[in-house]
Amino acid sequence: MAVESLGSRSRAKVSPWNDPVIRGWVFQIVVVGLVALLAWFLVSNTVENLQRQKIASGFHYLEREAGFEIGDTMIAYSPASTYARAILVGMLNTLKVAVLGIFLATILGTLIGVGRLSPNWLLAKVCEGYVEMFRNVPLLLWLFLIYKLISEAFPGPRQAISVLSSFFLSNRGLYFPVPLADPIHQWMGIALLVGIVAAFVVKRWAKKRQDATGQPFPIVWASFGLVLGLPILVWLLGGAPHGMSWPELKGFNFEGGTVIQPEFTALLVGLVLYTSAFVAEIVRSGILALNKGQSEAAMAIGLSRTQVMRLVLLPQALRIIVPPMTSQYLNITKNSSLAIAIGYPDLVASINVTINQTGQAIENILIIMAAYLSVSLSISAFMNWYNKRIALRER
């Protein structure tokens, strides 16, 4: 007749064999033990094989001279530099492609995704065709196609297509003039950063003013003015140095100016076009997942279609869009490793040559994995932070 209150019942005495806690631990220990056994098996084999074949180990080779030249570098590099520097050059190239790719693919993908929802039937169908075409063919195939088109369609440097005698397009790449290095550029860089910060400040102030008084403020034009105007102001104040480095045909190639090489172009264009198709689908499904009432109400209060999209739909769709976008950004970063197939010197290409010249596969592969993991984890972390920021705070 005694009623046991909740929580007062002591745990029934069971034999250790049937106790779930103990069984859980035994199971875990067995599994971890098996994994450790497998790991020990692999590691001992590896050590034995390395010793038997007298392959060197350790990371000392990173200080040795690389001996090979790299075609497209962001920092100074020569064959006399170390392997570490060669790998760093590759890493920077990968980051360059990844960052530019993410930026351009997002813009292009959003435009196409929104275009697919356009009331214009032709535009919607064209965007749909684009998406289906790029999603259903492997990226590697697009890279090959674009690269071959670029290298075979354009003439040699001596017959290069020239625009205004300063832009030259040939199968060696697009050459264009750049300003000569000048101390004023550092100040312009600082002015740019100041301009960006100022633009954010102005945006916050304008929003507060609009919330309080209802007066709109041309935030976009003001931001543009700040971000572009401040550096130009600094440049003018510094005496407007306008020395330029012009590309000229000397011997085999153009000297001077700077170049966008066909390998980089093919990789970037291929990545952007391919990923933008996926981004377009994500944006479209994000907008379609919204409550239809939102767009109907927005149109009912008289907003134009662009305003509806910009002010009402896209901000809400962002919450749905951000998680799959994260995986697309990660995909761009990882797909940039396909550069090795068309000869662009990214991280995997540099590591591949290093493996061949030094024979030390394991250390090099660890470097690749560490590099890609850190980039992936940082992108994920940033996107997760952004996701939390825009998440609906429900009570």
Add this chain to the structure above:
Amino acid sequence: MTDAMPVGERRQLAPPVVDTGVLGWARKNLFSSWGNGLTTVVLALVFGWLLSRFLNWALFTATFTAASGAECRGHGACWALIHEKYRYIFFGSFPYEQHWRPLFAVIAMLAMLVLSSDRRMWNKRLLLIWGIGSFVTFLLMFGQIHIPLGLILFVALAAGGLGMIMRGVLATPAELNGWRALAAIGAIGLALRLTGVLPAWSFVMAPLSYVETGLWGGIPVTLILATYGLVFAFPFGILLALGRRSNLPLIKGLCVGFIELIRGVPLISLLIMASVMLPLFLPSGMTIDKFLRAQVAVILFAGAYIAEIIRGGLQSLPKGQFEAADAMGLNYFQKTTLIILPQALRVVIPPLINTFIGFFKDTSLVLIIGIFDFLNTANQALVDPNWAGFPGEVYLFAAFIYFCFCYSMSRYSKHLEIELNKGTRR
């Protein structure tokens, strides 16, 4: 004032011409505003011009048969190159007279995939379809099958064990004894085999000549890598997903670590690792076929992605299902296999098909380690100096074939999503 017509006989006027039919549709969809109209005109002009140039190159001035590349040069597309090399592009260096074998292997695999897509087959028949289909495929591709006794006994042990676990609650004592007998045969047989009492016999079927994996190429390679990569990654992914959601900290840590590691690195680095490092991991003298190495890399990679998808499906189940299963007294295996997984897998089928499409395209990366999948054979067809200089034709042809496969799979996935959602409340 009277109307021209009496009230009861008012004639229906036809609707305005500009609002219905083709004109009405065009007005609504193409020319509804100035911006719209301008867009339509510009797009129509641009695409009309591009399409006419493309058709001109691809059809009207193209050469369809030629004896060598030199004849083909100059005017439009050279489809004669495809006509000349299509067998190499489709089947690689498989012995020329025996190309019927990879052809039927591809047909068998496509039949397996198409039959699996029929929902009436989603029960034990699936196992039968895949078993027969895989057997036929590998028999045709290899030509000869040697199954060592150890493997047969191990499969007996595994099947018996699985049967005992999964049917333990539901089976009649006779069936349970059957599973126990199978497991016992497997265990005892293995023990005898390992101690050397049973000889090293293997079941041999050798109806055709042996063709090693180094000679395989083209579509069969792409299909095998993608299909069997996913078939084996599927149970592996389920285990990883269940492990990641488990309460046991060590298991969860292992699974999370593995999944994040594999998802953070590109497939190329895994393939390079498999082809370069795997031989170092194995005892000296033991070699693994290069094709098998690539297959293992694809399985590991796919497993991590599938694990994440299944985890999403598991998370979408209401907690009540788990709690009710516990309340009924089911243990972990029974709960998972009878209640949770069937529901979770149903939800994740469309994303799984998308993963399959993605991996079908990603198998093209095995080009980097020298395996001749469909893209690589297409690439190689360009190399012949007699037929040099037609990359557009070959790549467009390859793109067309990939498009056919992937587009049909994605349309099927959309259709399946609609079908599966018919029962759910909107």
Add this chain to the structure above:
Amino acid sequence: MKYVSKHLSIAAAVGLTAALASGAAMAGKDLDAIKARGAVICGVPTGIAGFAVADSQGKWVGLDVDVCRAVSAAIFGDSEKVKYVPLTSQQRFTALQSSEVDLLSNNTTITLQRDTALGLDFTAITYYDGQGFMVNKKLGVKSAKELNGATVCVAPGTTTELNLADYFRANKMSFKPVVIEKVEEIRAAFFSGRCDVYTTDVSSLAATRVANVPAPAKAEDFIILPEIISKEPLGPMVRHGDNQFTDIVRWAQYAMLEAEEYGITSKNVDDMLKSENPTIKRILGVTPGMGKALGVDEKWVYNIIKQVGNYGESFDKHVGPNSLLKIDRGVNKLWTQGGLQYAPPIR
């Protein structure tokens, strides 16, 4: 039920390892593996005319191929028991290290780094070569010293890449590399004008010039510049570890040289069997002992010469005056004629 499943999972794990182990090929030494398999697996270039090229029937011919055939003739008595695996410059070392091939006959240059850090061994030098440059005549370049600023096509993972950088640095010139792995794609890039210069071993340049120029261009449109910027001793490679196999490969090559030195050719080898010269009797195995020391049949040299030919015949047929390439023997002549090919005596 749980303890049953736990026991089963342990048993299953053990069983899996056992089943796989009982089925896998646990061969010990390389030579044993080769003999058990019944064929030598040979890594060759993907397609260099004169050195390794597959004809339309899929049959491989060339100087590198003949080395493989000689090894097969020595071990099996039949020079056709070879499986050829085409490998690019990036894949070749890992293929050898991972036992995918037994022997690498891939126009590989012997260097200190490769002999030590990679865990591989060289046997003997098949071909003394050097690195050169090939350019289109239209560029009007007559010497390698005029190549400042040029775009150069080169394969990765080769001594070519390193020598190129060293040469340009030493001569205070700069260049832009275009690095492509597959030799067919390098050629396509060079002939399409993507790069001005193609650099590799002079023998491969000559082969490309003769066999791979796409119409409508002709071989005469391209010249090989006179500068030879490095030493490139080319020879086959094997793994560290199996000394007996290494010896067989090395002495198969020396046997071909010895045969030429003593005038034994594939045509007269049967008559030479009856010779009274004690050196020839020893070489051809009439006097037994040499084959036994190597671990092969006593008639190993006879089989090699009869089925493959001596070094001179092989050279003439594939790269010499009787072939498409028409390369002069130059430093590849025997030492008796002033060249560098010198085989230790078979005794």
